[in-house]
Amino acid sequence: MGNIISGAARAFPDTKIPLEEEFFRNVIEVCGSIYRGEPPWAYVKRSGLYGKGERRIAQMGCAKVLCDSLASLTFSSQADIFCKSPAQQEYALRILQENGFWEKAPAFFSRAYALGGGAMKIYIDGGRVSVDYISAEDFIPTGSGRGGICEGIFGSRFLRGGREFALFERHGMKGGHAVIDRRLFEMKGGSLSCEIPVEEVFGGLSERSEYPSMDVPMFAYFRPAGDNNLSEGSLLGLSCFANCTDTLKALDIAFDSFSREFVLGRKRIIVPSSCIRTVVDPDTGRISRYFDADDEVYQALKCDEEQELKITDNTCELRVSEHVEAINALLDILCFQAGLSSGTLSFNSSAGLRTAAEVKSMETRTEITMQTNRCLAAELIENAVRCIIRCGQMCGALPLEEVNVRVAFSDRQTVDRDEIIDRNIRLVEAGLISRVSAVMAALECSEEDAVRELEKIEKERSLLK
Structure with missing residues (x-):
């Protein structure tokens, strides 16, 4: 992920790139790996007499569950879009529908909570307005204004004709209108090679585009609520679990112990040595000792004491309740750290699932966190819709007139x-x-x-x- 910093610096040497490479590498990259199920603690050394190498521990995947829960709470009710002009409202809703916004929004917000932000990039392709959903690992905010983040650099990789390319786009505002600069590089060995003209790969697309009638940035940025305490003064947001990695690790350790409880607690019996048979491997000559559990015939065994023939059950008792209590205690700690009410995430089914109506009915930490992030989500949609309408006016699909957009989340809740x-x-x-x-x-x-x-x-x- 840190490659976007060095790549953007090479593509636009005249732009002041934030010194965020360490934050990208130590925070965003680590949070991304945890979200994908590849945390730094995923492998531990094997134990036992013959244990060699490492084994992958059983994981709960609480980071993704937490992000999905926050995304669901943010988008649990319908987002209603209101425009001053009915034609603008109908056009914006149609563009969002064509670009799968309502289907992709939960996944977009989930990744935004995991990586600390995300952007919706609006562009015109063949006379049609399109929307691209960008995660924080592919976007560097470089400037802000009264309306939030208004300047940034997007990085993307793609294959074309068997060749790999990297495209960097710098979005900004100049003289009150949007300006986009583009730089295209060919990739070799995973690194940037030589710069090539943009027109060579994208016919009809220039290295610089100015939009005089576009008075808003051609992207909208979402940053989860909360201060970025790991990078003071940064324009980047912070993952919802960036300060909870110790708890996530403890949860995986507890769940791995819970899973291995069933392996180590399998039924075991102690049998006298006289009941053990041997078999020789004809290929290797290795002698293996085993107890024939399917043998149902009488056997003549030599023994002095009757006790020597007694088969003893030595099965260990499973510690299920202790593990469940420990995991639920850790989940409550995770909820506390993430700004959720205790019990919002639960490992057992007896407590049931909290519906949105139950959350709405009381002034809880979950409700406060949800409302704060909903305001930011509404701002994201408003900025995106405003840009979509301006692009529609540029394409001639809408008449040139004032754009007035308001987004509100309705009170319709998913109730039991x-x-x-x-x-x-x-x-x-x-x-x-x-x-x-x-x-x-x-x-x-x-x-x-x-x-x-x-x-x-x-x-x-x-x-x-």
Whole structure:
């Protein structure tokens, strides 16, 4: 990942690149490997008499679970987009739909939480507006303004005609309009080789593009809430688990011990030596000793004491509850470090899953964290939609007029249906609401449908009497 720093410095020597190479290498790269399931502690030395080399420990993958949970909480309800012009709103929604925003948003936010940020790059390809989803490892923010990050460098690699290339794009604002500079390099041996003209690979694309009518950056940046305490003054965000790596390691150690408990605790019996047989390998001549568990015939064995023939069960008791309690304690610590309420992540199923309605019903740390990140997510979508509309105006798909965008997350929550039904039953029994209102809430139907349903219920009761 640190290659983007050196590559960007070579592509744009006149640009002041932030001194973030150490942060990329020690934080973003490490968090990326943990998120992908390849943490630094993934392998441990084998133990035992014949243990040689290393073995891969069993992992819980809590880093990805945490990022997916935060992404789900951020995007658990519908994001409603409002534009001043109905034509602009319809156009923006269509472009987002064509580029799979609603399907890709959860994965985008999950990686953004894992790596400390992400960007949505807007571009025009063949007269059509397109959206590219960029992770933090491929983007360097180089400047900020009143509206957030407004300048940055994107790095990407691709294959074309059997050759590998690296493209660097510098996005910025000059004179109140967007400007993009591009540099293209051929890759050899995993490193940048020679610079080649952009037009040689991308026909019709120049090394510099200016957009006089584009008064906003052609990208939108999302940075998770919270201060980057590992790089003071940095424009880069921080992974949601960058300060929790010790807890994640402890969780994997506990889960590995829990998994090996079933291996080491397999059924074992102690048998007298006279019951052990030997067999010779005809190829190697090696003698192996074994106990024939399938032997069901009588055997004449020489022994002085009856106790010598006794077969003893020496199976160890599995410590399941102790491991579960330890893992849940570590999960509570992880929730505390990540700004979530205790019990948001749970290893057992008895506690159940917290629904979004339960989170909304109380002022918890999870609710505060969710609302803070939702505000930043709404800002990301607003900036992206504003850029999409401006690009549509450049392409002639929309008339030139003022752009006014607002994004709000609706209060519609993913609730537990059983919880809704139980609550309405209790309200009816207490005489606080009518049966019609309870049926409307439980079945999500109109008043007419609720009345007809109650009439059917009364008719069935009369027939059963």
